[in-house]
Amino acid sequence: MITIREEQPGDRAAIRNLTTLAFGGACEAQIIDALRSACPGLVSLVAVENGEIIGHILASPVTVEGKKSTISGMGLGPMAVLPERQRHGIGTGLVRHGLARLREEGCLFVVVLGHPDYYPRFGFVPASLYGLTSQWEGVPDEAFMVMIIDDACMNGVHGIVRYRDEFDVAME
Numbered sequence: 001m002i003t004i005r006e007e008q009p010g011d012r013a014a015i016r017n018l019t020t021l022a023f024g025g026a027c028e029a030q031i032i033d034a035l036r037s038a039c040p041g042l043v044s045l046v047a048v049e050n051g052e053i054i055g056h057i058l059a060s061p062v063t064v065e066g067k068k069s070t071i072s073g074m075g076l077g078p079m080a081v082l083p084e085r086q087r088h089g090i091g092t093g094l095v096r097h098g099l100a101r102l103r104e105e106g107c108l109f110v111v112v113l114g115h116p117d118y119y120p121r122f123g124f125v126p127a128s129l130y131g132l133t134s135q136w137e138g139v140p141d142e143a144f145m146v147m148i149i150d151d152a153c154m155n156g157v158h159g160i161v162r163y164r165d166e167f168d169v170a171m172e
C-alpha cells in the first residue's frame with residue numbers, strides 16, 4: 001500500500017536520490033535542499049511504499065504584486081517519482097494531496113511550471129488567462145499554469161509571478 005505523508009528529517013537523502021534519478025540530474029534536488037534550509041512555509045510530501053520513499057512533491061511560496069500589496073500563493077514543484085514506479089498514479093496522488101493541503105492552509109492560488117498535458121486534469125489552466133506570467137524568459141505560454149483558489153482575493157491581480165531565488169539555480 002502507498003501512503004502519502006509529510007516529509008520527515010530522515011527522508012532527505014531518499015528525496016535527493018529519487019529526484020536526481022527522475023530528473024536525470026542534481027539540479028532540482030539542489031533546489032529542494034536550498035529551499036529546505038532557507039524557506040519558511042514549504043509543503044513537502046512523500047509517497048511511501050513498504051517503507052521506501054518512491055515519490056515526492058514540494059510547494060513553496062510565490063508572490064505577485066497586487067494593486068495595493070504583494071499577494072502570496074504557492075508554486076507546485078519540483079515533483080518526482082522513482083523512474084521504475086512512474087505511470088502508476090503516484091504523481092497524481094501527490095498532486096491531489098498537495099493541493100488539498102494548500103487549500104486547507106488558505107492558499108489563494110497555486111502555479112505550476114510543467115507539462116500542459118499533465119496538470120490541467122487537476123484543474124490548472126494557462127496562467128495567461130488571468131494575466132499572470134512567468135518570471136523566466138522562454139517559458140511556453142501553456143506550460144505556466146495556475147489554479148485560482150480564492151477568486152475574490154485574486155480578482156484583478158495580474159503580473160509576474162515570482163518564485164523564491166533558490167529556483168534561479170535551475171532556470172537561468
Ligand SMILES: CC(C)(COP(=O)(O)OP(=O)(O)OC[C@H]1O[C@@H](n2cnc3c(N)ncnc32)[C@H](O)[C@@H]1OP(=O)(O)O)[C@@H](O)C(=O)NCCC(=O)NCCS
Nearest residue numbers: 022023079080081086087088089090091092113114115118
Ligand atoms: C511527472 C511525474 C512526477 C508523474 O508521476 P507519475 O507517478 O508517473 O504520474 P501518474 O502515474 O500519476 O500520471 C501518469 C500520467 O502522467 C503523464 N505524464 C507523466 N510524465 C509526463 C511528462 N513528463 N509529460 C507529460 N505527461 C506525463 C502520463 O502520460 C500519464 O498520463 P495518462 O494518465 O493520461 O496516461 C513523473 O513522471 C516524474 O517523476 N517525471 C520526471 C520528473 C518530472 O518531470 N517532474 C515534473 C516536473 S513538472
